[in-house]
Amino acid sequence: xxxxINWVLALAPIGVFALAYVVGAKAGAAALGALAHYVAIVSxxxxxxxxxxxxxxxxxxxxxxxxxxxxxxxxQAVAISTQSSLVxxxxxxxxxxxxxxxxxxxxxxMPVAVAIFRATGPAMNLAVAIYVxxxxxxxxxxWMLAAGVAAAxxxxxxxxxxxxxxxxxxxxxxxxxxxxxxVEPLALLIAVETFPDIxxxxxxxxxxxxxxxxxxxxxxxAPEKTAAH
Numbered sequence: 001x002x003x004x005i006n007w008v009l010a011l012a013p014i015g016v017f018a019l020a021y022v023v024g025a026k027a028g029a030a031a032l033g034a035l036a037h038y039v040a041i042v043s044x045x046x047x048x049x050x051x052x053x054x055x056x057x058x059x060x061x062x063x064x065x066x067x068x069x070x071x072x073x074x075x076q077a078v079a080i081s082t083q084s085s086l087v088x089x090x091x092x093x094x095x096x097x098x099x100x101x102x103x104x105x106x107x108x109x110m111p112v113a114v115a116i117f118r119a120t121g122p123a124m125n126l127a128v129a130i131y132v133x134x135x136x137x138x139x140x141x142x143w144m145l146a147a148g149v150a151a152a153x154x155x156x157x158x159x160x161x162x163x164x165x166x167x168x169x170x171x172x173x174x175x176x177x178x179x180x181x182x183v184e185p186l187a188l189l190i191a192v193e194t195f196p197d198i199x200x201x202x203x204x205x206x207x208x209x210x211x212x213x214x215x216x217x218x219x220x221x222a223p224e225k226t227a228a229h
Contacts (some may be wrong), residue, residue: 004106052119074094129181
């Protein structure tokens with residue numbers, strides 16, 4: 001899997017450049033402002049999830065936020081550079097080990113979290129669909145939003161832990177269709193998905209570590225309790 005991921009990471013910049021070139025050639029400089037606004041809005045949504053990870057680590061995992069941040073830095077650095085939670089897994093395991101999580105807990109919880117728990121997925125994917133709806137002048141009703149929430153929660157379970165440009169359309173198109181939003185603009189937005197995807201992966205990796213420390217604490221195998229035994 002790591003070899004295949006490296007192939008994808010090597011080819012992805014070429015595809016993103018080609019898409020961005022086509023967008024610039026057809027729409028001109030006027031499109032840059034709209035795309036920059038899109039990147040800011042969606043990335044801000046992911047940053048909220050990222051900050052909530054520190055709150056979860058402090059409240060649920062009872063870890064000092066500064067200590068948690070320092071332990072998460074290596075995994076966050078890998079997440080920023082690769083946009084892949086799967087590639088970040090070894091660094092995440094080392095990070096939770098530094099926080100005192102026993103290997104038995106980390107080796108079970110962390111791979112499962114990376115495989116199916118993508119904290120930023122539903123929120124950011126739904127944000128993309130809502131942005132497209134606003135962009136295309138589609139008025140969203142409460143029922144349409146409810147359908148989008150249900151679709152977002154479901155589709156994130158089947159997404160791969162690879163850069164978002166790989167699964168961008170397949171992850172968001174079902175949400176857009178459930179909400180009655182056109183899917184054609186997704187082909188344009190994928191050209192700048194690399195930037196929001198950094199925030200996606202950063203939030204996912206940090207939240208996975210926070211969840212693992214919380215489960216460890218609730219299971220009674222936190223460092224101080226282990227020492228007591």
